[in-house]
Amino acid sequence: MSHPSSEFAVRNPILPGATLGVLGSGQLGRMFAIAARRMGYRVHVLSPDSDTPTGQVADVEVRADYLDLDAVASFARGVSVVTFEFENVPAETAAAAERHAPVRPGFHVLHTTQNRLREKTFLRDAGFPVTPFSPVRAPGDLERAVAARGLPAVLKTADWGYDGKGQKTLRTPADVAQHGPAFAGAEAILESFIDFECEVSVIVARGLDGQSVAYGPLWNEHRNHILDLTTSPAALDPKLAAEALEIALGVCRRLELVGVLCVEMFVGRDGRLMINELAPRPHNSGHYTIDACVTCQFAQQVRSVCGLPLGSPRQHTPAAMANLLGDVWSPGPPRWDAALAFDQVNLHLYGKLAPRPGRKMGHLTAMADTPAAARERAVAARAALLATGS
Ligand SMILES: Nc1ncnc2c1ncn2[C@@H]1O[C@H](COP(=O)(O)OP(=O)(O)O)[C@@H](O)[C@H]1O
Ligand SMILES: [Mg+2]
Known part of the structure; x- marks a missing residue:
């Protein structure tokens, strides 16, 4: 491998002015790129798309298939470190990049977390509490799994799920018979x-030297x-809460993570x-x-993958985040002015052109004196976006 050992890397961090590479070009890459540029780094992004949320704010946007390994290699040669915002980047892509630049988090983290069965097996075997599960790989496995789990x-498909895609809740034997076949053929x-x-x-950032910081636990409603x-x-x-933090920090230690993990x-x-x-x-x-902490999760990603000291995760104000899906556009163009008229509400939009239902287009962050008041304010500001009447 052409890049230096981790001990050398700790002593020789990647400093502002250097170029950071990100695989994947969605909103997570965009917010990473914004954080990186704020600190004086340059950002290159590679994905199969163009005019992407990340590409719009990066210095260079490379459009290439993840399996175009020549393109991946030349991308990696042009940056000091490669990170990703999309964990379903094929393993071959990470391996090809790793020949030319450090990839952080490392390949093994990507490999473990890309597949739900591998991930849950790793966690269970390491002694972390996980949802009880059974593998479904071959004909007959589903019936056996249903008998075991009830x-x-x-x-869920083992690979490629996100935002509830590739999963089905089975409540009755009739559901098993009806939906089981759609899952056959894949793990x-x-x-x-x-x-x-x-x-x-809980979100943890862990540095090259093993130092880690955590945010949370955060309350999520789906x-x-x-x-x-x-x-x-x-x-x-x-x-x-203390137990949740300990579990998350333990998982990151066990994975020897360098980067950010939720x-x-x-x-x-x-x-x-x-x-x-x-x-x-x-x-x-x-x-x-981004709005409520001393150092945000994206700035921590920059710091950790560059081998720099991490920042304080301290939250200075109770806060709540409301996602803006494409559905917000359905009644008509959102009334941004109405939402922004709220006290202590910030708007984040990801630069996506087509507001399809279910698509993450942006979010609002509301701050207040208590978490409950922040949540209420975020919900109210989002409701105010909806165009009603004429
Ligand atoms: N075993 C489960 N029991 C109850 N609810 C679940 C279970 N698995 C998933 N869900 C619900 O579906 C949501 C999305 O599932 P998750 O496994 O996190 O997949 P994704 O990768 O799509 O986020 C969860 O946040 C939870 O609300
Ligand atoms: Mg999830």
Whole structure:
């Protein structure tokens, strides 16, 4: 490998003025690029698309298929470090990039978290609490898994799921018969359906020297399996909150993560935590950190992948984030002025051209004296966006 050892890298951080490469060109890359440019870095992005949310704010936008390994190699030669905002970048792509520049987080983190079965098996074997699950690989496995887990249960494709895509809740044997066949032919996972009290996440940034900082736990509310609202701090029993932080920090240590990782968890009705999934990058539930924390999750990604000291994750004001999906455009053009008339509300839009229903177009962050008031303000500001009447 042409790049230096990690000990050398800790002593020789990648300093402002250098060029950072990001694989994937959505909103997470955009906010990474903004944070990087604010600190004086240049940013190159590679993805199969053009005029992307990331490309619009990057110095250079390379349009290439992830499997065009020559393009990936030349991209990596032009940057000091490669990171990603999209964890479904093919393994070959990360491997090709790694021959020319350090890839952070490393290939093994990507590999583990790309596949739900691999991820849950890794977590379970390492002793972390996870949603009970069974693999579904061959004919007959689904019936055996249903017998083992019981109903209701959630069937998910092992690869490529996001925002609830590639998953189905099975409540009755008739559901199993009806929806099972659609999952045949690809590896899948059957999870017990968790009747949770609430969902929380913890976002950890970990540096090259092993130093780590955490945000959360954050309270997440989903609608149609897509994150709808995040409130921070979460109103959680302090013991449980401490446990959630410890689990997330433990996972990052175990993965030897360099970068940012989100741990999504369910809080069961019995007060037990279970990990639902990992995302080895900044996360939608951490967007509030841009407005409400000393150092945001994207600036931490910059610092960690560059081998620099991490910043303080301290939150200076209670905050809530409301996602803006394409649906907000359905009644007519959103009334941005109405939302921005709210006190302590900031608007973030991702530069996407087509506001399709379910598509993440942007978010609002609201701040207030209490988390509950921030949540209420975020919801009210979002409601004010909707064009009504003429
Ligand atoms: N086993 C489960 N029990 C109950 N709800 C679930 C389960 N798995 C997923 N969900 C719900 O669906 C949402 C999305 O599922 P998740 O596994 O996080 O996939 P994605 O990769 O699409 O985010 C979760 O945040 C949760 O609300
Ligand atoms: Mg999820």
